[in-house]
Amino acid sequence: MSATPRPPSYRGQTFRDSLSVSLTVGSYGAAFGAASIAAGFSVVQTSLLSLLTFSGASQFAVIGVIGAGGSAISAIATATLLGFRNGLYGLRMAPLLKVRGLSRVLAAHVTIDESTGVALSQESRGEEAMRSGFWLTGIGVFIFWNLFTLAGAFGAQAMGNPAAWGLDAAxxxxxxxxxxxxxxTNTDRFISLAAVALALVLIPISPAGLPVIATAGLAVVIGLRKKDSIPHE
Amino acid sequence: MGTSAAVFALKYLGQSIPENYLSHPKFKSINGYIPIVLLSALIGVQTFSEKTKLMIDHRALGLGVALLALMLRAPFPIVVISAAASSALLYHFT
Structure with a gap:
C-alpha cells in the first residue's frame, strides 16, 4: 500500500500490487460479516451493507451504533461523516479517470482508501498504470470484500452467542x-483519547448513538483552532 | 439503505464537483480529524457500555490485547482475532 520506489516497469507489477491489496483488504470483510451478525443484523442485511455501502469504516459504524441501541439517524450520520473522505478521494481521482455516465457511477462506488492509494502509488509508472491500479484495486476489493463478508456472516451465524466467541470484543x-x-502526531493521539473520554461521559446521560456523533464537534473545534499544518489524509 | 445512499452520494459528488471548493486548509484539517474522533468514540462505546450503562467486562481485556497486538505491529486480522480470543476466554471463566 505504501509506495516503495520502484523502477519503471511493466503492467504485471501494477496488477500484482492491486491483487495483493484486494486480497488482504477484502479478507477483513470476514471481520465485518461476523461483527454485523453479532450486532443483530441478518445475513442479507449484512451483505447489502457490503454491496451497497462498500466502505469499511462506515459499515462498522452502522452496526456499531445500531448494535449499541442507537437510532438509524445517528447511525447514518456517523457513517456519512466517516464516508466523507471518499468524496475527497473522488476529487483527486476524477481528473485522472475522466469518466462520464455509467462509468462515473461505477468509479464513484469503488472510490475507496485502497483504490485511491494504489492509483497514487503508481504515479511513477504514468497515468495509464494509475488508472489500471485504480480500477483493478477498486473492483478487486469489491469482489473479495463481499465474498469474505458473506463467509464471516455465515460463520458467525453458525457460532451462536457472540460473546462466547469474543465477537463483541472484535x-x-x-x-x-x-x-x-x-x-x-501527538495531537492525533490526544484527540483520540479526548474523543473516547467525551463519549464515555455522554453515555449515561444521552440516548444511544449520540455519544459517538457528538465527538464530531471535537474534530471541528480542534480543526478550526489549528493554524497551518494540514493533517495526513 | 440510507447509509448506502448517503455514502454513495458523497463518493459521486467527489467525482463530480470542481476541486477548489473543499481545498480550504481548515476544512481539510477538520476532515482529517473526523475519522479519528468517530472511530475512537466507537471504541469507547463498544468496549465500555451496554445501552446507556458504563461497564468494564471481558471486552476490555480484548481491547487491551488488540492494543498490545498493534504496538507489536501485528496485521489487522491478528489484532481482531487475538482480541476476540482473549475476550471469549475471560467470558467463559467469569
Whole structure:
C-alpha cells in the first residue's frame, strides 16, 4: 500500500500490487460479516451493507451504533461523516479517470482508501498504470470484500452467542485497528483519547448513538483552532 | 439503505464537483480529524457500555490485547482475532 520506489516497469507489477491489496483488504470483510451478525443484523442485511455501502469504516459504524441501541439517524450520520473522505478521494481521482455516465457511477462506488492509494502509488509508472491500479484495486476489493463478508456472516451465524466467541470484543478491536494508522502526531493521539473520554461521559446521560456523533464537534473545534499544518489524509 | 445512499452520494459528488471548493486548509484539517474522533468514540462505546450503562467486562481485556497486538505491529486480522480470543476466554471463566 505504501509506495516503495520502484523502477519503471511493466503492467504485471501494477496488477500484482492491486491483487495483493484486494486480497488482504477484502479478507477483513470476514471481520465485518461476523461483527454485523453479532450486532443483530441478518445475513442479507449484512451483505447489502457490503454491496451497497462498500466502505469499511462506515459499515462498522452502522452496526456499531445500531448494535449499541442507537437510532438509524445517528447511525447514518456517523457513517456519512466517516464516508466523507471518499468524496475527497473522488476529487483527486476524477481528473485522472475522466469518466462520464455509467462509468462515473461505477468509479464513484469503488472510490475507496485502497483504490485511491494504489492509483497514487503508481504515479511513477504514468497515468495509464494509475488508472489500471485504480480500477483493478477498486473492483478487486469489491469482489473479495463481499465474498469474505458473506463467509464471516455465515460463520458467525453458525457460532451462536457472540460473546462466547469474543465477537463483541472484535468490533472495538477492529475500530482500534482502523484508527491506529491515523494516530501519527501527538495531537492525533490526544484527540483520540479526548474523543473516547467525551463519549464515555455522554453515555449515561444521552440516548444511544449520540455519544459517538457528538465527538464530531471535537474534530471541528480542534480543526478550526489549528493554524497551518494540514493533517495526513 | 440510507447509509448506502448517503455514502454513495458523497463518493459521486467527489467525482463530480470542481476541486477548489473543499481545498480550504481548515476544512481539510477538520476532515482529517473526523475519522479519528468517530472511530475512537466507537471504541469507547463498544468496549465500555451496554445501552446507556458504563461497564468494564471481558471486552476490555480484548481491547487491551488488540492494543498490545498493534504496538507489536501485528496485521489487522491478528489484532481482531487475538482480541476476540482473549475476550471469549475471560467470558467463559467469569
Amino acid at each position: 468490533v472495538p478491536a477492529a475500530f482500534l485497528g482502523l484508527v491506529w494508522p491515523r494516530l501519527v
